Amino acid sequence: MQLHSSSYFIPREGNDFSNLFKRVRIMPLYSFPHIKDMNFKILSHDKRFFVHIDFDAFFAQVEQRDNLKLRGKPVSVGGMEGKKGIVMTASYEARAMGVDTGMSVVEAKRICPELISVPCYGPKYEAIMLNLLEALKDFVPEDCIEQYSIDECFADLSGVVKNFYEATKVANDIKRKVRDLENLTASIGLSYNKTFAKLATKLQKPDGLSVVTQENKDKIYSMPANKLWGIGRRIEIRMCTLGIKTIGELAAANERLLKKEFGINGIIFRKLARGEDTSEIVLKEKKEKSLNHYHTLSEPIYKSEDVLKEIRRIGEYICRKLRSKDLTAGYMHLSVRFENLTYASHIVKLPFFTNDDREIFNAAVKIYGKFRKPCEEMKARQFGMGVYDLHLDTRECNLNLFEKKIILPYYALDKLKSKYGESIIRVGIGT
Ligand SMILES: [Mg+2]
DSSP states (O other): OOOOSSOEEEEOOTTOOTTTTSOOOOOOGGGOGGGGGSOEEEEOSOOOOEEEEEETTHHHHHHHHHOGGGTTSOEEESSOTTSOOBOSEEOHHHHHTTOOTTOBHHHHHHHOTTOEEEOOOHHHHHHHHHHHHHHHTTTSOGGGEEEOSSSEEEEEOTTTOSSHHHHHHHHHHHHHHHHHHHSOOEEEEEESSHHHHHHHHHHSTTTOEEEEOSTTTHHHHTSBGGGSTTOOHHHHHHHHHTTOOBHHHHHHSOHHHHHHHHTHHHHHHHHHHTTOOOOOOOOOOOOOOEEEEEEEEEEEEOSHHHHHHHHHHHHHHHHHHHHHTTEEEEEEEEEEEETTSOEEEEEEEEEEEEOOHHHHHHHHHHHHHHHHHHHHHHOEEEEEEEEESOEEOOSOSSEETTTTEEOOOHHHHHHHHHHHOGGGOOOOOOO
């Protein structure tokens, strides 16, 4: 169901619509999981209640949960012992020693010599998040849940609670559920808009629950302005020169001055700081299960060099599509249709999750080895390629952990290509 802005849900009681535009007592839905499938009607705007759920030091916490030897120790996830790479998440023990996300592992080891660096395993973390999203359906309907990142999500409780007291109870139940289900801790922020809910989460970590209402929003106002969505280092510096350091100062700043300095963004920042964020739950497109691409040739081909050129081109296209969706693939298939309309196809498991042109090409070349002879004899008319077992790309930006191979700056190359055309730049992969 699509949400309109400034609206909330109540369960529809029979066919009686008389209550539709009145405040009515709303039964807490979370205590009646069986009414998940009931019809919901949109009510005019009133109070809103959003929770933001954020796993604490997520990757590190998961690794410490799964490996007794890591518990209570400074741990960083991402990068390999003694090798290049960056810290993707640091355990609280490591953070206490000054290790931070984004730091190189070498640097982190210098600050904290006892640091244990473990590799990142994206599919495991992703599965935990998917379990949480599934569990949240016991509290709110599916279309009131938004996955924000691999370790954060929002839920709109507006249709299932009528005040902050009830909302806090639900938030506590969600925390308990996370612990029971995954034996992990998450911090939760509860507020009347998404921005404040996300900021509230930062107030108490780990294992926190922070509630920000209209009455106690001073808690948010004293936070630095750069904690707000969209305020990066450059904007932060410009705001400082205007005397704006905190969210409260931003909320109180002159609107015209902000517009002059930052354009329309200035007005948006001020609105967010004032708690006037009216954004709703964003529903993700259904998760992609596979990506395919087929290309029929105008002239049949049979020479190896032509075939390799063709499968390389299709592979590059598939990889670019994967990257545009921030995905990596675990399997790929290559198919070929011959001029006599017979067909051959083969699927292989990729050595690791990837969206690297070179890896896909290497796998395709291996499969082509099986088709080479029939290609020469029967001539190929169409090639197809597909990738499966798709997962969010959670790898480090510069190093492939499994192969210890430098990942090329594909995302930057893709931007160039979409701006200047396919032929502007090509990666050399040996053909
Ligand atoms: Mg987190």
